[in-house]
Amino acid sequence: MGELKLMKGNEALAEAMIRVGCDGYFGYPITPQSEVIEYLSREATPRTGMVILQAESEVASINMIYGAAGAGRRVATTSSSPGISLMQEGLSYIAGAELPCLVVNVVRGGPGLGTIQPSQSDYFQATKGGGHGDYHLIVLAPYNVQEMVDFVKLGFELAEKYRNPVMILADGAMGQMMEKVVLFDQQPRKTEFPEWATTGKPKDKPHRVVTSLFIEPEVMEQVNLRLQAKYREIEQKEVMFQTIDTEDADYIFTGFGLGARIAMKAMEIARSKGIKVGLIRPITVYPFPYSIYKEIAPKIKGILDIELNAGQMIEDVRLAVEGKVPVEFFGRMGGMIPDPESVVEHFEKVFLGGK
């Protein structure tokens, strides 16, 4: 068992980046995740030699990630919604050039400058591409501080396995809350780099080029087909979700991240009232666990989807159940957090004909 600590989500995330043997972090401060760069600036370099650089913008930081990842290094950046919007150009290039890296979005309410309070309104942006072109990030949705730590390690493993950018889709609450966490042991930084990395032309071998430019459409189509094949493989192999008490359930509550956490509490309240509610929590929101919803749909009377937005993941849930079961929504927007009692109240209203 690793080291047990009481930590704030953002700081636990930063600590995990150091421990996973990250080579570099390039970022720009933005609420509610500025503790990440502060913690790293203080801790990282003396401990592992990890490079920490405060960039002039999120546009710059994501392109520094491109360059560093293109050199085969293990690198990460973090930001919050408006900053992640600025990174969309770079993320598209990174996906196109197939560079592994870790990007963390500690989501706050939007649109625009919005609010600094927690939100989940970047789900579409995170899971459906976000920038231009046909691509996907692998997206992990933590629901507690422990997963803020664990997904750093898992994120790099997936990024490097598939040469694909990975996003941790957290929210302001995950970043700011303090919980106990078990930290994994310090891993060494890499000393060997992939064959494709631009580390200087190897003697008597062709030079390496990191690019997303394939100007001939015949070639670009092949690149796209290869990317799509990769995404299908990821959809086959990397889906992760959690279920609780689904065996006897008449109804399912579902949500990701903080939404799932609220749903868990709401489920307890419903169960205490004798209503058989189970829970599905997607852990990967791309690839989305469509199959578990499809499988359970014929066995239940309804699904209530709980999100901190206007209803985004619900589109995937509805796709999954293919109209076989009603899917209703409860959410709040603009940085407001739904309370479990309101969830149950809404559930009773829409499914049980309550007040």
Added chain:
Amino acid sequence: MGIQVQEIPINPEIVQDENLLYCKPDTLTPKPFHYCPGCGHSTVHKILMEVVAEMGIQEEIIGVAPVGCSVFAYDYMDVDMQEAAHGRACAVATGIKRMMPDKFVFTYQGDGDLAAIGTAETIHAANRGENILVVFINNAVYGMTSGQMAPTTLPGMVSTTSPFGRDVHTMGYPIKVSELLATLPAVAYVTRQSVHTPGNVRKTKKALQKALEYQKQGLGFCLVEIVSNCPSNWKMTPLESNKFIDDKMIPYYPLGDVKVPEVK
């Protein structure tokens, strides 16, 4: 691409080391340049790669290509390279150099890339004193998109988006990038050169070599601005375009060192 390299019949009596006057350096690929006749890009590619060959750093250097006419620089430069998004070359180079401070890193950028869309990345990389070489081709026009106004288009100069000439009252003045960056304390070396005469080609090559030597010494950010031509989009013959450089470009963009490292 569709271009085939033709085999040239070789006479072994003539092809002897002592007869060799001129050749492509090993640091250039065999692929023929796609650049328009008379364009400065081909010359700059060649002298930059000659410097890399002469310094023996082909395996130690990583280049960053821009978006613009030289977007395919990596098809010609036989060194490890990354293709950056438009304007982001200095940020990409920062990422590479910070990970591998012992390697040489350069960017190769045009005026639109470096001085319009990439202004912030350029200034901040310079201000941090990133220990990289920026090769800046200033031909006062957007070449690849075929002739729109650049941040360095001269006052009164006609382009497809300034068809009545650049009106400085509504379009602003051309930016003197070298002078601007030379004001930053972390910038080590800034020079403005050209490749429109053989003498100037030699001076530019010397400047590129100096900049890479300074990088080796860890002196910081080096910018070699190269005033160049664009016969196709200037609607001139190559010779006319070289005359335009003398008559119009150099008076606005004077050649020479703007900032040199202090001798310790």
